[in-house]
């Protein structure tokens with residue numbers, strides 16, 4: 001079974017070491033160790049409140065670890081050397097480190113005062129300092145890739161949820177991050193719009209050089225695109241392995257219970273869909 | 281009584297000019313102070329946010345009339361300087377409405393959704409770019425309606441400046457009335473009309489700005 005795990009020869013691009021996160025005296029992540037290899041696609045599954053979002057937010061520098069270290073490209077993310085001592089990173093250090101990382105959010109977080117095109121161009125122009133014509137060209141290519149070339153002059157409020165999320169994906173992708181984080185990017189969508197967003201992500205997943213960490217409740221999707229699946233519960237990674245290992249042969253009782261619960265919900269969902277179809 | 285007695289108009293219009301000038305200058309001062317104090321309130325340095333908070337509370341907690349008197353009569357004695365009435369009026373009104381305006385700036389910036397900041401961090405904008413390109417344009421759209429109200433309040437507030445010898449619209453009305461008390465109704469009707477016209481003009485300008493800032497929403 002282990003031959004299914006891809007052979008990543010290089011050094012990990014991300015390394016969580018002994019990372020603990022405490023919110024208001026609640027331990028949300030406990031001594032997390034996690035390596036992400038360049039180009040690796042990881043799906044993160046687990047019950048609500050198990051710390052999945054926190055894992056991603058620490059890497060995106062939206063939260064600071066309470067203890068432990070995170071390395072990106074072999075360099076410490078949240079710490080830096082100062083007069084021979086390791087201190088908390090300043091904004092300048094974080095700015096340099098963030099250039100490898102991108103994130104897509106559950107609620108899109110598009111900039112409502114900018115057109116779709118500008119949403120995608122803005123960081124290229126102001127962060128990457130690419131001249132406007134080239135930036136626009138790149139932005140158009142990505143909007144084409146996510147199938148929104150006909151909507152570039154619209155504002156986010158004029159798009160459907162699925163379209164918004166595809167813009168958000170293009171906006172993250174245009175910065176060419178080495179690691180792309182997806183936090184339940186289909187959870188806020190109407191069911192009929194989920195497919196179009198998952199299809200776009202599947203397309204991106206074919207890029208070999210971008211590592212992806214996907215937090216998701218879409219088990220079939222996780223199974224299809226992930227090289228490795230992590231199951232978190234109570235702030236720890238309880239179990240991990242290939243999709244086959246996780247779904248066909250779960251070891252821990254907690255993962256078994258989680259999958260059973262998930263399967264039941266889906267059967268119920270399918271049953272009601274069949275009923276609805278029969279009623280037509 | 282002749283309501284449309286036009287010979288009242290020239291002195292009233294010259295008063296209106298003073299009113300509008302004071303309105304314009306003190307609006308500029310108030311706007312600048314709104315942003316300076318509004319940002320200061322959001323500072324993580326306690327000295328800065330504390331100082332701004334004291335300023336806001338002080339000027340919101342006392343009346344504009346007292347502030348005008350203080351600026352024109354008390355401060356010059358204290359510092360042994362002379363402050364022209366116009367300058368005193370602009371500073372006092374600017375400080376007063378700047379205090380209210382800074383609350384608008386502070387609260388609208390705080391009201392921009394957290395996700396907007398997070399998205400701009402994820403795209404690696406610098407803190408300055410986050411404020412300038414992402415947060416401020418969205419906050420600005422929320423500020424304008426409140427700024428519009430304050431602008432009208434400020435215009436009406438300028439009618440107090442006749443108490444520190446300035447010959448604004450209200451002053452001219454009062455003077456005309458002392459010449460011919462029988463014209464009282466006509467005078468005050470004209471004053472009403474002129475203040476209302478000025479307010480309508482200002483409202484219109486702010487509506488235009490609001491429409492421009494609201495692009496994409498709605």
Ligand SMILES: Nc1ncnc2c1ncn2[C@@H]1O[C@H](COP(=O)(O)OP(=O)(O)OP(=O)(O)O)[C@@H](O)[C@H]1O
Pocket residue numbers: 023024028046047048049050051052053054055
């Ligand atoms: N900013 C915060 N302040 C306080 N507590 C927080 C904060 N962010 C997260 N938490 C808590 O940390 C725990 C883990 O949260 P996290 O969002 O990482 O879970 P999750 O696995 O992503 O859950 P979900 O599936 O519901 O998104 C939760 O109990 C949550 O309430």
Ligand SMILES: [Mg+2]
Pocket residue numbers: 052053054183184
């Ligand atoms: Mg979450």
